[in-house]
Amino acid sequence: MRILLIDDSKTMRNIQKSVLKQLGYTEIDEACDGQDALNKIESFKPELCLVDWNMPNMDGLTFVKTFRESDRSTPLIMVTTEAEKARVIEAIKAGVNNYVVKPFTPDLLSERITETLAKCGV
């Protein structure tokens, strides 16, 4: 399965990558902001995206809204420090399928990934 990690922090992408590898996913690409992700989507064709909210150039919420204009089905998981209820609702309305608040344990992240893929029938 092709998975795109969208986060401006390389440290965070590495942590997520190691969780994904433990789950057996190895086809992983990385983007450092929403715009970079949009540029990579056509060629990489991700089947799951993990997206941060707070990023330079294009934030995660704008990415989700833009991505959902042309793709309603690819699962998106927001992985962010934005923990307020209002933010979670805003992200879900924009089209994310699940939400993980940083800091997270590897177990929690893998649980949310598995849950999202099952829910989306991937």
Place this chain on the structure above:
Amino acid sequence: MDSSYITPFMTSIQNVFTTMLHLPVEIGEPSIKTNNTATNDVSGIIGVSGEMAGTIVLSMPNDTAISIVSLFTGMQFEANSEDFVDAVGELVNMISGNAKAEFQRKSVSISCPTVVIGDNHRVSTPSGTACVVIPCNTDCGEIVLEVAIREVRAEAIEPQSNAA
């Protein structure tokens, strides 16, 4: 400064360090900072805006920061490397974001992190805002979290974008 603005940061640094680094944090007695000189060599800085405004600084001695980043990333980086800077930025980002969630009734945004490294650098806090220094003792050494935030009157708030 209202102590209810400080408590979330104490809880948050403990939560972030325990969850991501498996490093317990013992919080010391907070005090008011009286100068603009950085407490330590490495400062991770986040700006706060919206109904609260100010800065959050995670300040660490060089060697302590290297040990903490090593626990966080599982790798050893030099203090002048991009990876080190990125990791320090992500730590202060998580601490600030986690604390911000406790201000549920307020609309508050945080900036992307900035990291400054070097002896005797200066981090200016907004004028008229008290800076509270929260000492944090860890097995990697003592670090401090400096919180300089205040409430902003509704009429003084500029319209915000959705980016947080």
